[in-house]
Amino acid sequence: MPRFTTVALAAGAALLVRRAVRRRMGTAPLWPMPALDEPVSGYGRGATVPRRVLVTGRSAPAEGVVELRLEGERLPSWQPGAHIDLVLPSGLVRQYSLCGDPADSGAYTIATRLVEEGQGGRGGSREVHEQLHPGVELEIRGPRNRFPLAPAPSYVFVAGGIGITPVLPMARAAEAAGADWRLVYGGRSRATMPYVAEVERLGGDRVTVAAEDESGRPDLAFLAQLPPETAVYCCGPDGLMAAVAAAMPEGREPRLERFTAAAPAGGSAFEVELRRTGRTVTVPADRSVLAAVREELPGVAYSCRQGFCGSCRQRVLAGDVDHRDELLTDAERKDSMLICVSRSAGGRLVLDL
Structure with a gap:
């Protein structure tokens, strides 16, 4: 999944909200927003504080x-x-x-x-x-934000079912800021689609509701004709996100938010040295570092096993990591990894365990 938690995008998202608030007060400047220079973390202060x-x-x-x-x-x-x-x-x-x-x-x-x-x-x-x-x-x-709303002159939002949850605040912010936007919202039936009445009130004819029991799956062919400046955001089942990506103009990608981590690709076997305990474990090609480590150290913490929650984060003392998580920033990846999904990029890893 593409990562869009860069400094510039996060800064843009923060400014979008501030401008939305100012618009409610009648003082919003013209759209689109100017470029930003101030670096802002996409993960927010205290993102890991309980x-x-x-x-x-x-x-x-x-x-x-x-x-x-x-x-x-x-x-x-x-x-x-x-x-x-x-x-x-x-x-x-x-x-x-x-x-x-x-x-x-x-x-x-x-x-x-x-x-x-x-x-x-x-x-x-x-x-x-x-x-x-x-x-x-x-x-x-x-909160953390790996799916930030970047400044753009126009937006297309595509949501499937419960995937409306991150998209709804985006549509509200775009509307409040006076941006050009439209939303395609699909689901099994209107009764199973949360917030469908709200988004229809918010966007009027800019909202297309595609309930499968009424009209089938949403028609996404229009995405191929979008101008370059239109940003496309999508959250929903894997099938919907694959369809959106396939419908995009050549060379362009939508910004995606997944319900679960993408299925990890395979890999080769490698060794992991547990420096503090003086042990070395072999991680087979079809097993995770977490599974192999817990055979030696059953108390190692974990929860989601999909690279989202950070419970299994470990300090890396040596070795090249193939990061497959959806959580860590580039700075955090310099000396850490989530052992539930990430693997060696080649050779032995040394963990502070």
Whole structure:
């Protein structure tokens, strides 16, 4: 998946929100926004600091979808596209896009669809649906943003089902800033598509709703004719994102946000030296570093096993890493790796374990 958490994009996202607020006050400058020089981290301050929040609201914006309002003190600000790590009562860590209002500094809003384990779920969504009710206290980390909204004269947003959650704040911000935008929103049926009424009110005829039981899958052929300055953002199932990428003009790529990490490519066997414990393990081509290490050190922490949460992050003392995570910044990758998905780029790795 392409990484779009560069300094310039994150800075642009922050400015977009500030301009959206100013527009509400009647002082927004003309679009498009000028280039920015000030470097800003795409991950935000305190992105890994745990914080306590309280579930204060619960609703059902669509069939099989639960929305939660999480209130807390001194919650960090965020920009469209950001997500938080939610530590569930069982200890599982799952990532959910923020879909509320960035101006609401006292609360975060998330929404999740119930996905059964046989359908690709990993137990987190069921725990959210069954156990998280008003009054439950939780730990969160973040927000982080690997899907920031960059300044552009025009946008196309494509969302599938629960993939509307990171896209909705983007559409609100683009509308508030006076940008040219349109949204294609697909799903199995209107009843299963969260926030469908809101996006239709927000965008009017700029919003195309493609419910499969009514009109089939969305027609994406128009993407091939987009002008170069139009930025395309997509979140949804892998099939939808592949279709969007295939429909883009040659040489251009959409900006994607995945529900889960992309399937890791294969690799060769290699050795990992655990420096502090004086042991060396062999990582077969079909196993992860995490699995091999835990055979020697069962207490090594992990959670998502997909390169999202950071629980398995380890310090790298030597060796070249093939980074396959969706979390670490370029600076963090200089001396760290997520051992659940990342591997050796060639030769032995030495970890501070």
